[in-house]
Amino acid sequence: MDDSQEDQRLPHHREPKEFIPLEKLSELGIISWRLNPDNWEKDENLKKIREARGYTYMDICDVCPEKLPNYETKIKNFFEEHLHTDEEIRYCLEGSGYFDVRDENDKWIRVAVKKGGMIVLPAGMYHRFTLDSDNYIKAMRLFVGEPVWTPYNRPHDHLPARKEYLDKLVKTEGGNQAVEAH
Numbered sequence: 257m258d259d260s261q262e263d264q265r266l267p268h269h270r271e272p273k274e275f276i277p278l279e280k281l282s283e284l285g286i287i288s289w290r291l292n293p294d295n296w297e298k299d300e301n302l303k304k305i306r307e308a309r310g311y312t313y314m315d316i317c318d319v320c321p322e323k324l325p326n327y328e329t330k331i332k333n334f335f336e337e338h339l340h341t342d343e344e345i346r347y348c349l350e351g352s353g354y355f356d357v358r359d360e361n362d363k364w365i366r367v368a369v370k371k372g373g374m375i376v377l378p379a380g381m382y383h384r385f386t387l388d389s390d391n392y393i394k395a396m397r398l399f400v401g402e403p404v405w406t407p408y409n410r411p412h413d414h415l416p417a418r419k420e421y422l423d424k425l426v427k428t429e430g431g432n433q434a435v436e437a438h
Contacts, residue, residue, distance in 0.1 A: 257269070257270065257356065257364045257365065257366040258270050258271070263389075264335055264386045265354075265386055265387055265388050265389045265391070266388075266389065267366070267368075267388075268366055276365055280359075280365075281357075281365070281367065284357060284359060284360070284365075284378075284381070284425070285377075285378035285381060285421065285424060285425065286357065286367070286375065286376065286377060286378070286381075287375070287376040288373060288374060288375045288376070289301070289305065289373075289374045290372050290373060290374075291347065291372055291373075291374055292372065293347070293348065293349040293350065293371055293372045296347070296349060296396070302347070302374075305374070306398065309376075309400070310400045310401075311345060311398040311399065311400060312399070312400065312401060313398065313399040313400075313401065313402065313403050314396055314397065314398050314399075315396070315397050315403070316349065316394065316395070316396050316397070317394070317395055317397060318392075318393075318394050319331075319334075319351075319353070319387060319392070319393045319394075319395065320351075320387075320391055320392040320393075321391065331386065331387065333407070334384065334385040334386065335384045335385065335386045336384060336407070336409050337382055337383070337384050337409065337410045338382065338383070338384065338407035338408055338409045338410065338412075339379075339380055339381060339382050339383070339407070339408050339410070339412060339415070339417065339418060339421075340377075340379060340380075340404070340405075340406065340407060340408070340417070341379055341380070341404070341406070341408070341415060341416075341417040342379050342399065342400065342404050342417075343376050343377065343378060343379055343400070344376070344377040344383070345374070345375070345376050345377075345397065345398040345399070346369065346374070346375055346395045346396070346397060346398075347373075347374040347375075347395060347396040347398065348369045348370060348371055348372065348373045348374070348393060348394070348395055349371065349394045349395065349396055350371055350392070350393070350394035351371065351387075351390060351392040351393035351394055352368065352369060352370045352371065352387075352388050352390060352392075352393060353368075353369055353385060353386060353387045353388055353393045353395075354366050354367065354368055354369065354385065354386050354387075354388060355367045355369060355375060355377065355383055355384075355385050356383060356384045356385075356386070357377065357381060357382070357383045358381070358382045358383070360425060368388070369393075378421055378424070379417040379420070379421060380415065380417035380418040380419070380420055380421025380422070381421055382410055
């Protein structure tokens with residue numbers, strides 16, 4: 257993505273536009289699926305992913321000015337560059353938004369998440385989130401065990417999760433433990 261300071265909700269393409277293949281995201285440890293959000297309660301693929309990856313806790317949140325208390329503050333916090341000590345798992349049931357992630361050269365890559373997209377960001381990866389110009393996403397949040405929402409704003413390079421992420425990035429080229437879902 258470009259380095260513009262314009263509205264964070266815009267696509268921020270470079271000129272000329274530059275698209276990143278899914279394999280590149282996989283190399284960074286990001287896993288993604290396309291699922292059926294209109295039938296998520298009965299979706300066998302979602303069930304299979306949750307069981308295989310140990311996602312035992314789930315909730316759903318609407319992120320928009322009308323439904324999220326303290327919307328402006330929370331959107332600002334989501335967009336602050338941070339990492340987590342656990343994976344960040346989001347499944348877009350409605351709407352859309354962007355996850356910005358850092359590549360191995362510390363450059364931003366903007367990942368569009370739309371209805372039906374499920375994304376897993378590895379523990380220790382610096383990232384941020386914003387809505388797009390539609391200002392709405394309904395997302396399922398998944399966790400292994402009890403939910404932990406603690407963001408560690410950059411810099412937190414001393415955390416074990418960050419060190420482990422960087423070690424995996426250096427040692428592997430892919431190997432993202434994806435679950436086959438059809």
